[in-house]
Structure formats: C-alpha cells, structure tokens
Amino acid sequence: MDRTKVAIIGSGNIGTDLMIKLLRHGRQLEIAALVGVDPESDGLARARRLGVATTHDGLDGLRALPVYQDIGIVFDATSAGAHIRHAEVLQADGKRVIDLTPAAVGPYAVPAVNLDQHLDAPNLNMVTCGGQATIPIVAAVSRVAPVRYAEIVASIASKSAGPGTRANIDEFTETTSRAIESVGGAATGKAIIVLNPAEPPLMMRDTVYCLTDGGEPEAIRASIHRMVASVAGYVPGYRLKQDVQFESLDADACAAILRAPTAAPGLKVSVFLEVEGAGHYLPAYAGNLDIMTSAALAAAERMVELSQRELPQGKQEVA
Known part of the structure; x- marks a missing residue:
C-alpha cells in the first residue's frame, strides 16, 4: 500500500519530534518535507541527514518543492497567528491540515474522545x-x-x-x-x-x-x-x-x-x-510536547485509515 505523504511546517521541538515519530512509527504516513524559517535549526539539519526534503522559506518554500503536489496532509507546528495564513493557503491548495497550534480554525480533536466525528474536516485542531x-x-x-x-x-x-x-x-x-x-x-x-x-x-x-x-x-x-x-x-x-x-x-x-x-x-x-x-x-x-505529537500522529493515521476504507471496491489499494 502506498503511504500518504505528509509535510510538517515548523522545525522546532514539536515539528522535529513529530518527524521522528513519523519516521519510526508511521504506518500509513510518509514524511516528505520539514519546513522552517531558520536555516541553522537543528530540526532542518536532522531532516537533511535523514533524507527528508527541507526548506527554510516557510510555507512559500514548501509550495515550491517538487514533492508538494504529492502531499496529502500538512501538520502545522508553528504559532496560532501564523496558522491563520497557512490554513487559508493550504485549503486553497486542497491540502488537509492538522493544526498543532491553539488557532482553532477547524474543530477540536482529541483522539480518545471525539476524533471520528471530525475525520472529514479539512482542518483539524489538536487543542493544546x-x-x-x-x-x-x-x-x-x-x-x-x-x-x-x-x-x-x-x-x-x-x-x-x-x-x-x-x-x-x-x-x-x-x-x-x-x-x-x-x-x-x-x-x-x-x-x-x-x-x-x-x-x-x-x-x-x-x-x-x-x-x-x-x-x-x-x-x-x-x-x-x-x-x-x-x-x-x-x-x-x-x-x-x-x-x-x-x-x-x-x-x-x-x-x-x-x-x-x-x-x-x-x-x-x-x-x-x-x-x-x-x-x-x-x-x-517534555511530555507536554510528546502528547501533542502523539495525538497528531494518531489523528492523521486514523484519517488515512478511514479514507482507505471509503475507496470504491474497485479502487482499493493493494499492499
């Protein structure tokens, strides 16, 4: 089965930890790009060593990457203010978004409580x-x-x-x-x-x-x-x-x-x-950061799982 390609905006602690989780534990997800604004950030350096595409030009840099057209889900690990613009652009580009900031553009999602109610939302907010x-x-x-x-x-x-x-x-x-x-x-x-x-x-x-x-x-x-x-x-x-x-x-x-x-x-x-x-x-x-990245990963995996189940029978992917 082809895994869904994802990108992470934000190369700080949360974004980098999420990247590692995706590389180690992503079942249906493949990390395709890590995005930052500081070319010297440890997260971007680590991503390059691990063979993940990077850019330090923010969302504009992500959109310029060749892999962008293949990305299905974008995680935003920046700030509430920055996410407002990111959400508008990504939605216009047809990308589903999982928001790890408190911006709350989309519905709140807590995997153990209400995730299945919002799996079709274009923007999912992981609260705090x-x-x-x-x-x-x-x-x-x-x-x-x-x-x-x-x-x-x-x-x-x-x-x-x-x-x-x-x-x-x-x-x-x-x-x-x-x-x-x-x-x-x-x-x-x-x-x-x-x-x-x-x-x-x-x-x-x-x-x-x-x-x-x-x-x-x-x-x-x-x-x-x-x-x-x-x-x-x-x-x-x-x-x-x-x-x-x-x-x-x-x-x-x-x-x-x-x-x-x-x-x-x-x-x-x-x-x-x-x-x-x-x-x-x-x-x-740093359990406060780990619970956010773990919840975001669980949400994305569930979203992809549901989309695979809903494919018409003749279009089911073969592992």
Missing part, C-alpha cells in the same frame, strides 16, 4: 498539550455524571516551553477552556498553565477538578480508568499519578466554586496525571 491531557478526563466524568464546572491546571517544565508555547499562553488558556466545554462536556471550563522552572526539570503534571451533580464515585472512577487506558494506547507515558479523589460539597461550597448566589450540593472529583515523553527527540520530561 493541556487539553490533550485533561479533556479526556473531563469527558470520562461527564459521560457518567453531569459536570457543572471543570478546571484544569497543566504544569510543564520551563525548559520544554519553547518560543511558540510562550507566545501562545493566552491562546492556550482560551482554547483549552472552550474545548473543556465543547469536547469535554463541562458546562463551564477553566484552564491554567504553569511553567515550572525547577531543576532538574519535572515531568508534565496535570490536575483536573470536576464539580458534578452527584454521580456514583465507583462509576466515575471506572470511567476515568477506561479513558486513561485509551489515551495510553497512543501516548504510552500517560498515567494516573494517584487514585481518583472524591469530596462531597455542600451548597455554599458549590456556590463559591461557581461564583453563584446559590447552588445545589455536588461532588468534587480530583484527578492527578503525569505525562512522560517517549524520548524520540526530546527528553522524557
């Missing part, structure tokens, strides 16, 4: 690293108990936050908060990111708080464990750091959380996660 780690937990809770409020805190090593991450802090919180609601199922969502300067660097840690309208703790716990196993299927370093915690809250405590004059009693669910990177290009503590 915090979103990929925590939204599955909110969704796991909401499928067995109504979630009135969900708050997530993503703590990442400062060393794993490159220029793109730092430039997109506002977009991170806004995009993640919206996706907690629209994908996770919470009535109200809030996201916080912490850049931890500790030495040696700490692994990505994520805390998820959900305020529910009751619900059975054992049913919630079981749903969360099933979801953790699902995410770990494509992000092996994803795990619970400790057991799920529950606390019954009275009406006053719930009203304070919701910032409302009155509220019904509820159940507070606390989940503590750790994400260890696979170490393909980045150190193990």
